[in-house]
Amino acid sequence: MALLRTRAVRHYDSFGSRVFDVLNVVLLLALAAVTILPLLYILAGSFATESEIDTRPFFLWPEQVATDAYEFMFATDTFVRALLTTVGVTLVGTLVQVGLTLTMAYPLAKRQLPGRVLILNLIIFTLVFSGGMIPTYLVVRSLGLLDSYWALILPLAVNPFYLLIVKSFFQELPEALEEAARIDGCNELGVFRRIVLPLSKPVIATFSLFYAVGIWNDYMSPLLYINDERKWTLQVLVRQLTAPNADSANMLGQQSTVFFPEQGLKFAVIVLATLPILLVYPFLQKHFAKGVLIGSVKE
Incomplete structure (x- = not known):
């Protein structure tokens, strides 16, 4: 030895x-x-x-x-409105997406659910095939969601890959805990709220972060579905300001004759578009390493 x-x-x-x-x-x-x-x-x-x-x-x-670039930026209604819009859509969208993912994954984790195999096959089918940009746009338009903030949330409300991982995580939870809760008088909603959710903090924190980052960085959805410039998100504003030959003064509602830090403004808006997501990671770090792997091994 x-x-x-x-x-x-x-x-x-x-x-x-x-x-x-x-x-x-x-x-x-x-x-x-x-x-x-x-x-x-x-x-x-x-x-x-x-x-x-x-x-x-x-x-x-x-x-x-x-600090001229930051002072100028926060003094313009266009940037402040885009920032508040992005924050609001990210918060509401994350709550909706995480809520739908959890409530859909929990029943699918029960093997006795009628039609479970068919539903799982349909979910897996969406991982391989998608409707594409034009059919999705037509669906959003037919639902009357154009120029609506819901167009940035509902079309991507459930990520099938995340759903399958969360479903696998729920399957790993001890069934004895749920049975004990049912003996104590809890119904399925009570079991889910009192037993399952408290044990799911790592996976909730992880996929909340994934969903929030996806919504915050989403550029294509507002570009396709939002025609009103007053409803632009921060990513669209960043793209418009940093585009070659962009008229930054006109976009921000300023007179072109007024001098403003054009180059510094582009840097500042990129910093402010990136900083909030970077600040979120330290608060979720203790759950992130565990939650990103949990539920990904077993069926």
């Missing part, structure tokens, strides 16, 4: 293993730099002056800290 342990230590301390560790660290640091440096540049550029952005091709710290 001691001989095997000694050989394992020698193998770990071998030259090849050390070289592999060094190369692995270098590769991961390079990938981290490729990911982080552009974000740091955008953040620094949002606090830089227009002249510095024009003269310095790349920097991670501005020579002169300026």
Whole structure:
């Protein structure tokens, strides 16, 4: 036993293993730099002056800290309205999507449910085939949802992949707990609310984050279904402001003769479109690592 342990230590301390560790660290640091440096540049550029952005091709710290872009942005009704719209749609959409996913996954986790196999096959079918952009648009239009915030929520209300994972998670819960609750007088709704949901905090936190990120970053849905500029979400506004030859002053309701930090404004709006989601991760981190894997192994 001691001989095997000694050989394992020698193998770990071998030259090849050390070289592999060094190369692995270098590769991961390079990938981290490729990911982080552009974000740091955008953040620094949002606090830089227009002249510095024009003269310095790349920097991670501005020579002169300026908040003109943020002050200008929050002083415009267009940006504030787009931000509030995105926050509202994300909150309501996440509640709707998580609620529908949980309430649909729970009965499908019961093997005695009539028609369960057929419903699961239909759900799996949607993972392989979808109606496409044009049929979906026609359905949304026929339901009278165009230029409605519900058009950003209901067409993507249930993600079939997330649904199957949550269903598998519910199947792993001990049936003895549910049986004990039923003996104590709970009906199915009571069992779901008092037993299942408290035990499902990791998976609820994880898929709430997934749904929220999906809604927050959604660009195609508002582009297809929202024609009223006053109902633009933040992602559409970001795209319009950062597009080549974009008339940023006109989009933000400002006179073109008034000077404003055009380049800094583009950086600032990207920062504010990314920052809220980044701030959510630390609060859900303790549930995220567990919830992202749970329910993905067993049937």
